[in-house]
Amino acid sequence: MLKPNETKMFHEAGESADAIARQLVANDAIVAALVDKLKAAPPRFIVTCARGSSDHAATFGKYVFETQVGLMTASASPSISSIYHAKQQLDGALYIAISQSGGSPDLVRAASGAREAGAHVVALVNVEDSPLARVADTVVPLRAGPELSVAATKSYLCALSALVHIAARWNGDEALYAALQDTPDAMRATWAMNWSPLVDGLVGAHDLFVVGRGLGLGAAQEAALKLKETCGLHAEAFSSAEVKHGPMALVGRDFPVLFLTQQDESIAGIREVADEFAARGAKVWVTSSDSAQSHRLPVAAAPHPVCAPLIAVQGFYKAANALSIARGHNPDVPPHLNKVTRTV
Template sequence: MLPSETETLMFNEAASSASVIAAQFDRNQERVRALAADLRENPPPFVVTCARGSSDHAATYAKYLFETRLGLVTASASPSVGSVYEARQKLQGALYLVISQSGKSPDLLRNAEAAKAAGARVVALVNVEDSPLAQLADTVIPLGAGAERSVAATKSYLASLAAILQLCAYWRDDPTLIAALDALPAALTQAWQCDWTALTEGLVDAHNLFVVGRGPGLAAAQEAALKFKETCGLHAEGYSSAEVKHGPMALVGKDFPVLAFAQPDETGAGTRALADEFAARGARVWLAGEGGNLPVAVAPHPLCAPLLTVQSFYRAINALALRRGHNPDLPPHLNKVTETV
């Protein structure tokens, strides 16, 4: 027998994200401020991220923040390059950002070790503070999400985005963005109350869909697509609202479902135009953002928007999984920790 919507671990863990992030910001402020000051004084030539799953979607968010706000090229490392091929990377002076909930995935550990040996500065965003990754890293930014028992990551994913946002704000020494950190927990509370019932009801019988976003919002689209597969058994693909035009959009016709996240920045108009184009073809389109049919909480800063969108989405996807006969806490064939080598 399935639990009710408010009885799932996923619901209750996701609902706690605002308080988790408020505590995280307060606890990590001095540590992040010190790291940021050192990075300003000793700037890395580039940044490399290393992660898998939801944590790799957080790395997408980091890429857009560091490249647009700090002007630092940020690349995603393929863990197999270090763990399987054992290739040596030229990383002298680089910032090597490893993002992990458990901090014990063997491939991430091997890559972090190799990066450190190659002269990179290893910073770990990790939820388990006594994990092997935390012990290996030069600097640890604890996510502070606490135990997460649902297989589907929610509060730890949002805590990862929040840690990246806090690091970027202090690294850039941006008063506006720093002020937005204080307002973010309240905005997350508002986002949890947004009614996305239209999306839940519209996808009960769906088989495939696209999720699109752009800029920092791409991280939200990637995460949403994974959650559709993981919790609902629903095939979804996450795309940039620009990249989807390079072939995949040929699949979008009458009644094809599309969920679009319009980031409140320079990319928003393009995403809204794409949503309109798909709707004109007869596709079933749900748009979260300005002018959309899914309500969104007001972001204290455009870079906060992906966290708010994902928070609203988590409540909707929990309900959708149950409507489709799935327990979102126990996806088939999946474990909480994936030990890839």
């Protein structure tokens, strides 16, 4: 039986902070050149295109661009191009395609179609000579380095940092860029913190909700996917606003709910829902840097709310890896899955 610190997932996720620190230095000239183009010809709107963990990064990107740049951001369905062959009106759009491998045919086809339709296509990819990179106008490398575990970890976190990097430079927000530079240290500190209460509490679980809001919603989606993928645990992600509709009917005694938070306008509402669920007897965990927070999973304080999801997911990945082993799985080789998903 593997030990938690022997998996590829453990070592690759643990490299995330160093990968982001290298990425920020290596990509700054690329991002500056992209921003010059965007300022010279301002896009009318932003479209993202991705699948899996990369699509969860795109959800995060939506909130980053809409809150920091003020530009409407929507998610494209690759199937519109790949199976329906429909033409889209994308003239004047910024089209951001996100992929670890850059090899999925439907993403490549969608990005190529977007470029033909007049969009400026930006590829956020870990494989810089991939088919997706070749059809893009601008390539922003993720620079995560080799990722051998099927479960994407550092490439996801590098995608988040690349999105924040673009937004900070585009908006001219030096405080946000400085906070992003400080984020790897907060990630390293969180990696060393104890999330064993979450691991112990989910060893025998069958179902779970992961809850976030705004900037944290994509992180909740990513956490839910990783729990399915690596732990064989049925987990669903919800906004703290949406979970109070139909899904909350399932939350009773001992039902587990993980809340991923950031210190912004969303925090009061998330804590209210967490307290309500805890009062029903649910098993509740809340990420927080505040030692007085009830049901706390510790994270280092985020230098900016936009950076909080990177820090929380860093802690989560370590816990998910340990939980996978505790539940008798190998997180590096989930059943029925491959590293590159070639959707057409």
